[in-house]
Amino acid sequence: MIPPPPPDPATPRTLRPHGPLVIDIRNVTKLYHMGDETVHALRGVTLQVHRNEYLAIMGPSGSGKSTLMNMLGCLDTPTSGHYEFNGKDVSSMEDDELAAIRNREIGFVFQTFNLLPRSTSLHNVELPLIYAGVPPNERRERARQALDHVGLGDRMLHKPNELSGGQRQRVAVARALVNHPSIILADEPTGNLDSKTGEEIMYLFDTLYEQGNTIIVVTHEEDIARHARRAVRLRDGLIESDRVTVEPAAV
Amino acid sequence: MNALARLFYELTESFRIAWAQIRANKTRSMLTALGVIIGIVAVTLMYAAISGIDRGFQNSLSMLGNDVFYVDKWPWFGAEDWWNYINRPAIEVRDAERLNRIVEDTPKSLLDVAVPRAGRGCSVKFGDGRVDGIFAFGTTAEYARISNVDFVEGRLFNEIEDNGARAVCVLGFDVAEALFPHRSPLGETVTVDGHPCIVIGVYAKQGEFLGLFSFDNQLVMPIGAFSKMFGTRRGVELQVKVKDQTQMGAAKDELIGAMRRVRGQLPGERDNFTVNEQQAFKAQLDPVKFSIFAAGLIVTSMSLIVGAIGIMNITFVSVKERTKEIGSRKAIGARRRTILLQFLIEAVSICIIGGIIGIGVAYAVFLGVRYQMPSFPAEFSVVLVLIGMTASVLTGVLSGFIPAWGASRLDPVVALRYE
Ligand SMILES: Nc1ncnc2c1ncn2[C@@H]1O[C@H](COP(=O)(O)OP(=O)(O)OP(=O)(O)O)[C@@H](O)[C@H]1O
Ligand SMILES: [Mg+2]
Numbered sequence: 219m220i221p222p223p224p225p226d227p228a229t230p231r232t233l234r235p236h237g238p239l240v241i242d243i244r245n246v247t248k249l250y251h252m253g254d255e256t257v258h259a260l261r262g263v264t265l266q267v268h269r270n271e272y273l274a275i276m277g278p279s280g281s282g283k284s285t286l287m288n289m290l291g292c293l294d295t296p297t298s299g300h301y302e303f304n305g306k307d308v309s310s311m312e313d314d315e316l317a318a319i320r321n322r323e324i325g326f327v328f329q330t331f332n333l334l335p336r337s338t339s340l341h342n343v344e345l346p347l348i349y350a351g352v353p354p355n356e357r358r359e360r361a362r363q364a365l366d367h368v369g370l371g372d373r374m375l376h377k378p379n380e381l382s383g384g385q386r387q388r389v390a391v392a393r394a395l396v397n398h399p400s401i402i403l404a405d406e407p408t409g410n411l412d413s414k415t416g417e418e419i420m421y422l423f424d425t426l427y428e429q430g431n432t433i434i435v436v437t438h439e440e441d442i443a444r445h446a447r448r449a450v451r452l453r454d455g456l457i458e459s460d461r462v463t464v465e466p467a468a469v
Numbered sequence: 470m471n472a473l474a475r476l477f478y479e480l481t482e483s484f485r486i487a488w489a490q491i492r493a494n495k496t497r498s499m500l501t502a503l504g505v506i507i508g509i510v511a512v513t514l515m516y517a518a519i520s521g522i523d524r525g526f527q528n529s530l531s532m533l534g535n536d537v538f539y540v541d542k543w544p545w546f547g548a549e550d551w552w553n554y555i556n557r558p559a560i561e562v563r564d565a566e567r568l569n570r571i572v573e574d575t576p577k578s579l580l581d582v583a584v585p586r587a588g589r590g591c592s593v594k595f596g597d598g599r600v601d602g603i604f605a606f607g608t609t610a611e612y613a614r615i616s617n618v619d620f621v622e623g624r625l626f627n628e629i630e631d632n633g634a635r636a637v638c639v640l641g642f643d644v645a646e647a648l649f650p651h652r653s654p655l656g657e658t659v660t661v662d663g664h665p666c667i668v669i670g671v672y673a674k675q676g677e678f679l680g681l682f683s684f685d686n687q688l689v690m691p692i693g694a695f696s697k698m699f700g701t702r703r704g705v706e707l708q709v710k711v712k713d714q715t716q717m718g719a720a721k722d723e724l725i726g727a728m729r730r731v732r733g734q735l736p737g738e739r740d741n742f743t744v745n746e747q748q749a750f751k752a753q754l755d756p757v758k759f760s761i762f763a764a765g766l767i768v769t770s771m772s773l774i775v776g777a778i779g780i781m782n783i784t785f786v787s788v789k790e791r792t793k794e795i796g797s798r799k800a801i802g803a804r805r806r807t808i809l810l811q812f813l814i815e816a817v818s819i820c821i822i823g824g825i826i827g828i829g830v831a832y833a834v835f836l837g838v839r840y841q842m843p844s845f846p847a848e849f850s851v852v853l854v855l856i857g858m859t860a861s862v863l864t865g866v867l868s869g870f871i872p873a874w875g876a877s878r879l880d881p882v883v884a885l886r887y888e
Contacts, residue, residue: 320801328797332797349801349804354478393801
């Protein structure tokens with residue numbers, strides 16, 4: 219069984235009660251070996267995220283935000299420590315088991331969108347459903363709904379190079395949503411967008427949060443982080459602070 | 470169930486991607502496919518030639534008959550110590566009669582019938598027409614029991630004509646065609662090296678024996694008539710038909726014993742005749758055939774290997790170019806198998822396209838060759854198309870596997886970082 223978290227003055231237990239635990243990582247470290255040098259990307263991070271939280275991960279460049287995000291998203295495994303996702307121990311899982319978790323439980327949104335360049339929006343959004351074994355008709359229907367949901371009902375047959383940056387990111391959000399994941403992970407989703415378009419994407423995340431989704435956004439912009447309800451600050455691979463932010467005005 | 474469905478969706482997705490990928494890189498894909506096209510053209514043409522040659526061999530051998538022994542003074546092959554054979558007494562026409570009598574008197578004989586056959590080259594004339602290099606041979610009416618060649622018209626001579634040594638003959642197809650274009654030669658009198666002879670039949674077309682000798686350039690007459698025209702001092706050959714093809718060995722032993730009695734040989738004396746059979750030809754031909762096969766295999770596999778290297782190279786390039794895409798796909802749930810299949814199918818698709826074009830080109834070449842050289846024994850068949858397609862799919866799988874395997878093992882984080 220998992221030992222109780224060590225008392226950590228930097229992590230005050232002041233959070234309001236949430237739904238069931240989705241993410242539970244304890245004392246996770248990640249080392250990278252570069253020749254003779256060892257980089258400590260994460261030095262012992264402990265973090266719990268419950269259903270329907272809206273979390274911002276912040277910190278200076280190189281503090282380990284992306285590394286933590288990849289770990290949370292089951293793209294990477296920790297060097298040491300424990301990770302339970304929805305009650306399942308993922309730190310010891312095989313590649314293909316992790317792929318199944320990513321497919322069903324996690325929706326990724328990347329800074330660089332990462333859409334398939336030669337496929338339409340519709341097909342890009344269908345892709346996770348293909349890997350999930352959903353039959354074609356249902357797949358198309360759900361992809362349509364997801365695109366409608368992000369306001370791109372009229373851009374289904376456009377390819378990424380026929381869309382603006384903001385629209386591309388919306389397609390990516392639709393793709394992240396389409397398989398009804400337990401959590402949506404966005405690593406600097408507004409990093410490649412101008413501030414107005416970035417705001418629009420953040421409003422989209424706000425709406426998704428209101429609708430009951432669990433969202434983690436990595437950013438180093440305070441403006442962006444203000445959308446979230448909880449802010450975790452990293453420094454040198456350690457959590458520096460973890461607190462509930464001021465509730466934003468109701469939309 | 471769901472796993473199967475998923476595999477199916479992954480496969481269709483992979484084909485879709487492969488097709489999109491090929492269309493997006495038309496020139497590159499076509500150049501790569503060119504290597505496969507050349508390889509497949511080589512494979513199919515070589516196979517067409519080899520199977521044609523093999524078929525030619527088979528046909529020629531079956532003309533000799535697999536149930537017939539040939540009793541000669543000389544062995545067909547391998548008579549190096551010729552002094553052992555040169556003094557053998559010639560085989561005579563009456564040896565056949567004696568042999569038949571012994572066979573009749575033997576209960577449960579494995580042998581059916583023996584006929585003598587004497588032959589020589591000659592020229593045949595009719596009116597102003599003349600054909601040279603015709604092989605005339607004389608035999609008995611019982612030849613009908615050994616030969617199963619069809620007649621275009623007419624018949625073989627009967628026993629009465631045979632016994633009476635009547636000057637009648639059956640013409641090979643080409644002889645009849647040359648001397649009697651657009652008309653029937655039946656009842657006409659041709660001259661065989663100056664000797665008149667009435668045509669009573671024409672054989673159907675039979676083809677060539679190993680390209681050396683055409684059965685359609687022959688002429689058959691009663692052995693008595695042959696003897697009167699040309700003599701049989703040089704001896705004849707006996708063709709002996711066997712009752713049961715599956716007992717050739719025992720039949721051969723019986724034949725040797727019977728021949729020794731015919732020839733009045735003493736126990737302990739060496740046979741003064743040789744029993745030849747189709748098998749001897751086969752033994753001679755097999756090594757030739759094998760060398761042709763081996764050479765063909767080497768040449769074609771070389772050209773396919775060159776094609777395969779091209780495919781492997783392009784798949785490596787494709788994996789490199791799309792490393793980030795591999796990362797994205799893995800992030801949204803593609804498993805190792807998915808990625809492996811995707812790149813394998815891409816390699817296989819190019820090979821299939823190359824294979825289809827290659828088979829088309831080979832077929833065109835084949836038609837051209839057949840038009841120019843009708844006698845070249847090449848063959849084009851469904852089997853050939855299957856072999857061509859199998860070869861191209863295998864090329865794709867084998868050459869695409871290493872790059873596709875590498876792609877499937879990529880660490881998603883590393884792949885996503887790739888610029
Ligand atoms: N694959 C890798 N190999 C070696 N070192 C790595 C690797 N990935 C990350 N690092 C190192 O780990 C540390 C944390 O990197 P990470 O990408 O998590 O930072 P980040 O907080 O996301 O920074 P940024 O805001 O610039 O994106 C850095 O020092 C980085 O150099
Ligand atoms: Mg980062």
